[in-house]
Amino acid sequence: MRIGVFGNPDSWYVNELCRVGTARGHVLQPLLFDQFTAKVQTGRVDFACDDIDLRNLDVVLVRTMPPGSLEQVVARMDMLAGLEAGGVEIINSPRALECAVDKYLTTQRLALAGIPVPATIVCENSDTALAAFEALGRDVVVKPLFGAEGRGIMRISDPELALRAFRTLERLEAVLYLQTFVSGPGFDIRILLLDGQLVGSMKRIPRPGDFRANISQQGVGVVHTATDRELELARQAADITGSLFAGVDLMYNENLEPLVIEVNAVPGWRGLQRTCDIDVPGHLFEWIERGCG
Numbered sequence: 247m248r249i250g251v252f253g254n255p256d257s258w259y260v261n262e263l264c265r266v267g268t269a270r271g272h273v274l275q276p277l278l279f280d281q282f283t284a285k286v287q288t289g290r291v292d293f294a295c296d297d298i299d300l301r302n303l304d305v306v307l308v309r310t311m312p313p314g315s316l317e318q319v320v321a322r323m324d325m326l327a328g329l330e331a332g333g334v335e336i337i338n339s340p341r342a343l344e345c346a347v348d349k350y351l352t353t354q355r356l357a358l359a360g361i362p363v364p365a366t367i368v369c370e371n372s373d374t375a376l377a378a379f380e381a382l383g384r385d386v387v388v389k390p391l392f393g394a395e396g397r398g399i400m401r402i403s404d405p406e407l408a409l410r411a412f413r414t415l416e417r418l419e420a421v422l423y424l425q426t427f428v429s430g431p432g433f434d435i436r437i438l439l440l441d442g443q444l445v446g447s448m449k450r451i452p453r454p455g456d457f458r459a460n461i462s463q464q465g466v467g468v469v470h471t472a473t474d475r476e477l478e479l480a481r482q483a484a485d486i487t488g489s490l491f492a493g494v495d496l497m498y499n500e501n502l503e504p505l506v507i508e509v510n511a512v513p514g515w516r517g518l519q520r521t522c523d524i525d526v527p528g529h530l531f532e533w534i535e536r537g538c539g
Contacts, residue, residue, distance in 0.1 A: 247534070248302060250295070252277045253309035258516060260309055266527035270535075275303070279312060279322050291328055305335045305534055308512060311347050313392070335538055338511040342488035346511030349391050350423055352487055359486050361479060362505045364497075365426040372412035375422040379408045385427040390420070401427060428505060430498040437472055437480040437494045438518055438526070441538075445529050446515075446522040447472040467521035476504060483509050490538070491530065 249272050253260035264274040277295045285292040293300040300306070306329060311319065326340040338346070345351050350368050357363050367378035379386055379402070388411065390398040402408045415422055432452065438445040449470040472480070476496055483506045484492035493513025496504050515526040 247272045247304040248275070249273065249534075250275045250277045250298070250300065250303045250306045251309055252279055252306065254312065257309060259514070263307060263309070263527055263530075266525075267531055270531050272531070277306075279310075279314075279318075282322070282325055284321075284325055284328065291332075293325060293329055293332075300329055300334065301332055303329075303334050305337065305538075307337050307530075308343060310512060311343060311392075335534075337534075337538070338489050338491055342490070342511045345487045346489055346492075346509045347392055349389055349508065350421065352509050355486050356483055356506055356509075359482070361483055361486065362503060364428055364499075364505055364507065367424050369422050369424075370416070372409070372416040372422075375412040375416075375424060376405075376408060378422075378424050379405070379412075382424060382426040384408075385429070386424045387427050388415075389423050389425065391423055403427070428497045428507070429500050430502065433497075434507060435470055435472070435476060435496045436518060437476060437496070438513060438515060439480055439484050439489075439492045439494065440529055440533055441490050442481050442484070444472065444477060445526060446518050446524045447476075448518050448521045450517075467517045469522055479504055479506055487511065 249267055251260050251263050251274060253276060255278065260276050264276065267274040275298055277298070281296045282300075283294045285294075306326070308326070311322065314322070323340050323344055326336050326343070330336045330340060345355060353363050353366050365382055367382065369375055369378060384405065385403040386401070388400045388402055400411060402411055412422060433449050435447065435449055437447045447470045448467045451466045451468065479496060480494035483494050487509045489509060489511040491511070491513065493510035493515070494506065495508040495510070497507050498504055519526045
């Protein structure tokens with residue numbers, strides 16, 4: 247099969263996918279979003295990336311959605327949607343990427359579907375954010391809407407620091423996304439799903455002095471056997487966001503009730519693969535070879 251992989255330059259994930267896919271007899275082509283071109287004419291749209299005709303690909307794997315202006319991100323999504331309409335399999339689909347890349351949209355859809363999530367308030371000005379800080383118990387986690395691997399996340403429990411942080415974000419014209427700090431057992435659970443099937447699960451424990459459990463932030467991964475309830479929530483969350491290849495993060499609150507924290511439609515698996523001793527790209531290519539479910 248001819249498979250394109252959108253990723254960052256020198257990405258470990260792109261290199262790993264190319265290595266495993268090539269060994270299985272496929273033709274893998276690394277792609278960069280800033281090199282794509284769409285040529286539109288009546289009755290036809292041609293998509294290229296550098297000198298590669300994207301219409302000739304069977305599958306496109308999306309390993310990143312790099313930062314950019316609103317116009318750039320929308321154009322990338324439009325291009326992926328055009329490829330999908332032309333018969334190229336996109337993993338994950340543009341619809342899933344649009345949802346899961348946006349923490350607010352993901353949380354909103356999960357909540358409206360009855361999935362338990364942390365209490366969250368989203369606003370655009372510092373005065374409203376300060377009121378939200380009070381309403382959420384003066385202990386909140388502030389997250390960028392777009393981001394991964396724990397980058398840019400702050401835990402704030404001091405009113406003076408909250409005022410400074412919220413005013414700075416307001417000046418930057420950022421959306422203020424506040425979640426109550428989940429004061430449960432102090433770990434989170436990553437469940438990796440492929441078309442609803444469990445690939446692997448691990449418990450992530452933060453390093454001392456940090457509240458973020460991400461492996462990229464030096465969290466420690468431990469093999470975890472997901473419970474029926476955890477799997478049910480993960481599958482529901484993946485389905486709601488439309489993510490076939492999904493990394494779902496859960497935490498337990500002080501009442502030991504599971505909450506869905508995040509759904510990743512471009513899930514990292516480096517830490518999980520090492521922790522659980524599983525071949526994630528092998529699972530992915532086997533699924534693609536079967537016709538993507």
